[in-house]
Amino acid sequence: MKKIILGVMMLTGILYGQEVKVYQFENEIPKNVETNIKDSISITKEKYKDGESSLKWKFKKGETLNILGDVGYTVFKTGEQEKARSSYSMWIYNENPIDGELLVQFKKDGVVKCWFPIKMNFKGWRTMWVQYDRDMKGEPIEGMNEITFVAPNEGGEILIDQIIPSVLIDPRHNARDEQVDFINLEADTAANAHWMALYKNYNQIDRNQKNIVLSKKDIEGIEKVEKRYREKLLKKVQVTPELITEKTEEFSEYKKINLEFIQRLVIYKDLKPEEKDRIKYIATKEFGIYLRELAYMYNSADNKQEKDTIAKLFNESLEYMYDQGWTKGSSQGTIHHLGYQMREIYEAIFLMKEPLIKLGTVNKAKEMVTWYSAMGMIYTPKENLRINIDVLNTMLPGMLTAILLNENQEKEGRELYQLQSYLMNSINYSPGVLGGFKYDGTVFHHMQNYPAYAKGAFEGLVPIIYYLNGTPYAVTGKQFKIVKDAVLTTRLYSNKYNYLLSLTGRHPNGKFKIDAESFRLMALSGENSVDKELAEAYLRLSPQGKSVEKFKGMGLKEETAPKGSxxxxxxxxxxxxxxxxxxxxxxxxxxxxxxxxxxxxxxxxxxxxxxxxxxxxxxxxxxxxxxxxxxxxxxxxxxxxxxxxxxxxxxxxxxxxxxxxxxxxxxxxxxxxxxxxxxxxxxxxxxxxxxxxxxxxxxxxxxxxxxxxxxxxxxxxxxxxxxxxxxxxxxxxxxxxxxxxxxxxxxxxxxxxxxxxxxxxxxxxxxxxxxxxxxxxxxxxxxxxxxxxxxxxxxxxxxxxxxxxxxxxxxxxxxxxxxxxxxxxxxxxxxxxxxxxxxxxxxxxxxxxxxxxxxxxxxxxxxxxxxxxxxxxxxxxxxxxxxxxxxxxxxxxxxxxxxxxxxxxxxxxxxxxxxxxxxxxxxxxxxxxxxxxxxxxxxxxxxxxxxxxxxxxxxxxxxxxxxxxxxxxx
Incomplete structure (x- = not known):
């Protein structure tokens, strides 16, 4: 049984010290919380986001819920070292979607000063980070002393938990989604748009879809890509009744707490110790590892009953994930740097495509993966395309997963062609010091030559090139050579595996090393046959590695160590x-x-x-x-x-x-x-x-x-x-x-x-x-x-x-x-x-x-x-x-x-x-x-x-x- 994380993981430097008020709705309704209709609110233990309870509001059309007391909003002061700005945060659980909006108003002495709407057409938990002086309508002022929730134009019932009226948040990190699509619109074109523009990217897919008729080669190509991807991901494990029981019990524990993304935990930084202690969660990465283990088990099991049990457990686990707000259209308050935590989830879902199709739930999984991997990015107009190392490192595998989850093979082929177009048009030499490939073989990230991130980029991109190789969807020509040259260059500034200390960026710890697997996969992806230069470099770097016998059998020999300047x-x-x-x-x-x-x-x-x-x-x-x-x-x-x-x-x-x-x-x-x-x-x-x-x-x-x-x-x-x-x-x-x-x-x-x-x-x-x-x-x-x-x-x-x-x-x-x-x-x-x-x-x-x-x-x-x-x-x-x-x-x-x-x-x-x-x-x-x-x-x-x-x-x-x-x- 894995150890479940309790408490809060702090990310310093994103939030700054202030006294933060939080409403966690434990035990009893706070005295300053009231409604205009008697007995419409209560404390419930049905579901919660911290502690063991939340606030239930059973409302009628136009009803209001009020929280009296200082909101805590602070005006941003320009020119000072502090850059974080006052934002509002809360969680809402909706069991039955409503075609209407919940209005959140902020008043001073009864007069509305600013407000924002929340679209209620969702099921499950949702949260939002809304910056007062950028995202809300009206003009916030210090001293606001009342929050009013105005119910939609039809009755319903929601749960509310963890209201934080004002917390300082880096303004780059508030994310819009389908419930609050007006937040931080600048993020769609900002430097961190690859993380933050999920709403924009998802919504540019349908209007750019083109109809195509697949040829026999196209269909064979799809099958080849899926086969290679599956073979690369699969791991055989021994499945026993005891192991299935263990995983079932593990999921039972997960259901008692919440599925969190560590980047959004920063809003808890200044809570009181007793308030922090009520927050219990499992990190998304750990949950992804659990899901991937289930996928390994399903693909290793021979017994049909065992396979059915594992498939059902996996599907229930996904439903828990969706209920927690991890679903298409939800941005969890912030979504920056998400890709690092989602890789295992994407891999697990792909490996379970077959049983999810049988259960009729694969499309919901595909939509979720499509949303969080920002797959819609591949529809970016050619003139706006620019390679991004974070995308190659953490998001590209998820994009491929989303494509391969299609039940409709014609749509799958269409999206693979779009992925190819994206790669062929974005793999180029980037201008100035922007991230991407440079003519001298270096790979830039954070405005500098950064081998540690280049390694991550290769780990994300090169397998994709390998999966697509030899199909109509392959990366070829100049684009293949750009990646090849960059991979080969890594062996020049490394010896044999370590980078020069001056190239380690902010991690001078000696841990980052060259990725030999990228040489192997690029060598196998040669346009006509195995690429000789890459294969011989691989033989020097990994003389006992995979494909060594294959390369030697072709008459290839280990390269001598590079010599020159x-x-x-x-x-x-x-x-x-x-x-x-x-x-x-x-x-x-x-x-x-x-x-x-x-x-x-x-x-x-x-x-x-x-x-x-x-x-x-x-x-x-x-x-x-x-x-x-x-x-x-x-x-x-x-x-x-x-x-x-x-x-x-x-x-x-x-x-x-x-x-x-x-x-x-x-x-x-x-x-x-x-x-x-x-x-x-x-x-x-x-x-x-x-x-x-x-x-x-x-x-x-x-x-x-x-x-x-x-x-x-x-x-x-x-x-x-x-x-x-x-x-x-x-x-x-x-x-x-x-x-x-x-x-x-x-x-x-x-x-x-x-x-x-x-x-x-x-x-x-x-x-x-x-x-x-x-x-x-x-x-x-x-x-x-x-x-x-x-x-x-x-x-x-x-x-x-x-x-x-x-x-x-x-x-x-x-x-x-x-x-x-x-x-x-x-x-x-x-x-x-x-x-x-x-x-x-x-x-x-x-x-x-x-x-x-x-x-x-x-x-x-x-x-x-x-x-x-x-x-x-x-x-x-x-x-x-x-x-x-x-x-x-x-x-x-x-x-x-x-x-x-x-x-x-x-x-x-x-x-x-x-x-x-x-x-x-x-x-x-x-x-x-x-x-x-x-x-x-x-x-x-x-x-x-x-x-x-x-x-x-x-x-x-x-x-x-x-x-x-x-x-x-x-």
């Missing part, structure tokens, strides 16, 4: 790989946030994009990262101020009503990104901390990758913090109990416990090892562990600070000895204008040109008119060149709303910025070369000889790498 400037990310290791560098800019922090997530992650340079050879733990004891002030590669933890801890608020309670800070710099050429690469950024913390902190940083070596340079390091030192971190590695396996110093080099050799040319080194104290990233509680730490100390309030060091990554003793004697590179320039490094082994030169103008201390590039990144390599009689303009150019000039009257940058929500959906503008950069060269002109590159110089006009956008081949004119 990759630029992903939509995420300000540079990746470099050799052998079995990955080195990655991450920055941020005025377009890309530097951190994502919530009230209980990533509280100390401010520095994670300050040029973080991480080397991963295996898991995060094996590569030196364990959350407990990790010093958040010393991400390797970053240049940051070593402030005390209490000052590092984020100061979080809800900046505006387009955001949640979070921190996602931007810089005012446009220069941050990377470049790649012939398997090598570079990264550079202008670091400028947001003035919310220390707007005086600045640095110019670069990393140059040449085979298994990295050269890291810094200049212009400055800030005005005279209390705390500024450090550039070389490494920080978890040691565990083996303290002997720590760094070793050999003259001017250091070898860390991960076998990386550091050669510091400029900078005062500080080395530490032993017990290291830190704070938990979620709770702020003290943590500790044994660590080694090395950093360059720039002192307090540095001015024009610099550093220069190089790293030999994972070298053996012979390579380390050679590196120690001569690392084989030259720094040609290192100042605020440029960092220029020449590799003597590959004859490649990297240019981080932070400013436009003449380029100093090199014989090749004369000048640039745009801050740029350039890599050059002489090969035979030609020079190969790669160029990057790292400015994404999502907008020009200054975003004035991000600055105060004194020109100081202030915190603004990234979600509120008008430019987030802009397409990056093309820009043409003039690069002047010393000497005469020819190149093949193209749409991106034009060349012109000008005396002893060559003028290259290079057009690019979105931080893309432009490759150029130059041939010298003798």
């Amino acid at each position: 990759w630029t992903m400037n939509m995420g300000s990310l540079q990746l470099h790989r050799r052998d079995e290791w990955l080195a990655g560098v991450k920055g941020y800019s005025r377009y890309l946030v530097g951190n994502e922090t919530y009230i209980k997530n990533n509280l100390y992650g401010r520095y994670m994009s300050y040029g973080a340079f991480q080397i991963l050879e295996s898991s995060l733990k094996e590569s030196g990262y364990v959350q407990e004891g990790w010093d958040w002030k010393h991400f390797p590669g970053t240049t940051a101020i070593d402030v005390p933890f209490e000052k590092l801890k984020s100061s979080i608020s809800q900046v505006d009503t387009k955001s949640g309670v979070e921190e996602m800070l931007l810089s005012d710099e446009t220069y941050s990104g990377g470049n790649s050429l012939n398997g090598n690469g570079m990264f550079a950024m202008k670091l400028h901390e947001h003035p919310k913390y220390d707007g005086t902190h600045k640095a110019r940083k670069s990393v140059f990758f040449f085979d298994n070596r990295a050269v890291l340079l810094g200049s212009g390091i400055e800030n005005s913090d005279s209390e705390n030192e500024t450090h550039t971190t070389l490494f920080q590695n978890y040691l565990g109990q083996n303290m002997k396996n720590s760094y070793t110093q050999k003259e001017d080099t250091i070898i860390d416990s991960q076998n990386n050799m550091y050669k510091v040319v400029e900078g005062d080194i500080v080395l530490k090892k032993g017990k290291q104290e830190s704070r938990d990233q979620n709770s702020g509680e003290r943590t500790e562990n044994n660590y080694e730490l090395a950093y360059i100390n720039h002192g307090k309030a540095p001015k024009n600070g610099k550093y220069h060091y190089s790293v030999l990554i994972k070298g053996d003793e012979q390579k380390q000895e050679k590196f120690k004697k001569n690392p084989k590179y030259e720094v040609l320039n290192q100042d605020n204008n440029s960092h220029i490094v020449k590799d003597l082994k590959s004859n490649m030169t990297g240019y981080a040109l932070f400013e436009s103008g003449k380029v100093q201390n090199n014989g090749f590039i004369e000048s640039v008119d745009t801050p740029s990144m350039i890599l050059l390599q002489e090969r035979d009689k030609e020079i190969q060149m790669s160029f990057v303009d790292p400015d994404l150019r999502l907008y020009e000039g200054r975003d004035k709303e991000q600055y105060d009257e004194n020109g100081v940058m202030i915190e603004r929500s990234i979600y509120s910025r008008p430019w987030i959906g802009n397409i990056g503008k093309e820009h043409t950069t003039l690069v002047v070369l010393n000497g005469k060269y020819t190149t093949e002109d193209s749409s991106k590159v034009k060349s012109e000889i000008d005396g002893d110089f060559t003028r290259l006009s290079i057009t690019s956008k979105n931080g893309e790498v432009v490759n150029i081949v130059l041939k010298k004119i003798s």
